[in-house]
Amino acid sequence: GQQVMQIPQYQHVQEGEDFTTYCNSSTTLSNIQWYKQRPGGHPVFLIQLVKSGEVKKQKRLTFQFGEAKKNSSLHITATQTTDVGTYFCAGRGGSTGFQKLVFGTGTRLLVSP
Amino acid sequence: DSGVTQTPKHLITATGQRVTLRCSPRSGDLSVYWYQQSLDQGLQFLIQYYNGEERAKGNILERFSAQQFPDLHSELNLSSLELGDSALYFCASSVYSGANTEAFFGQGTRLTVV
Numbered sequence: 001g002q003q004v005m006q007i008p009q010y011q012h013v014q015e016g017e018d019f020t021t022y023c024n025s026s027t028t029l030s031n032i033q034w035y036k037q038r039p040g041g042h043p044v045f046l047i048q049l050v051k052s053g054e055v056k057k058q059k060r061l062t063f064q065f066g067e068a069k070k071n072s073s074l075h076i077t078a079t080q081t082t083d084v085g086t087y088f089c090a091g092r093g094g095s096t097g098f099q100k101l102v103f104g105t106g107t108r109l110l111v112s113p
Numbered sequence: 114d115s116g117v118t119q120t121p122k123h124l125i126t127a128t129g130q131r132v133t134l135r136c137s138p139r140s141g142d143l144s145v146y147w148y149q150q151s152l153d154q155g156l157q158f159l160i161q162y163y164n165g166e167e168r169a170k171g172n173i174l175e176r177f178s179a180q181q182f183p184d185l186h187s188e189l190n191l192s193s194l195e196l197g198d199s200a201l202y203f204c205a206s207s208v209y210s211g212a213n214t215e216a217f218f219g220q221g222t223r224l225t226v227v
Contacts, residue, residue, distance in 0.1 A: 033215060042203060042218040100169040101216055103156040
């Protein structure tokens with residue numbers, strides 16, 4: 001079935017350092033979404049990318065969708081302690097069906113002040 | 114507040130028992146998803162409904178079942194519970210069931226099987 005992997009699994013940075021998480025799907029995606037889950041919280045939608053090669057920015061966050069629509073990345077510039085949490089990518093599409101929203105394995109980010 | 118309501122928030126039960134988790138989607142959302150999140154793990158897709166009909170199924174165990182009612186609320190039934198079923202169960206909803214729709218998550222139900 002469709003699998004979505006993320007690397008790294010965990011990253012610990014000092015406040016002010018940059019952070020990047022990578023998302024790779026075993027199949028082509030119709031779109032990619034990114035969610036953030038704070039410790040003890042629930043996933044919250046951040047953004048959606050639809051077009052091949054698309055790049056979107058939200059303040060210090062930059063999201064990219066690969067040309068082949070099988071990978072994506074989230075880059076945070078100058079991390080802050082408020083960025084702490086687990087970042088998930090989620091994709092729809094692939095051989096297992098169009099409707100499923102399959103989440104990646106997640107990258108847990110810890111930011112030290 | 115996402116607008117998605119899950120009850121109960123916490124549930125402790127014994128092995129072999131059966132429980133029902135309830136989810137009320139956001140007003141206007143027709144699609145409901147169920148996910149399982151074990152400790153420090155990712156979100157495992159269980160099942161999805163759209164306007165009362167099952168639309169997609171993940172690696173949901175045969176001991177688990179779900180349904181979406183005419184008023185669009187959904188229930189996830191877990192039976193013959195095992196210790197390994199202890200997890201956080203999230204419900205999410207979206208307007209439609211296809212692409213280009215973001216999912217809004219509830220606060221989750223933490224199930225502990227003892």
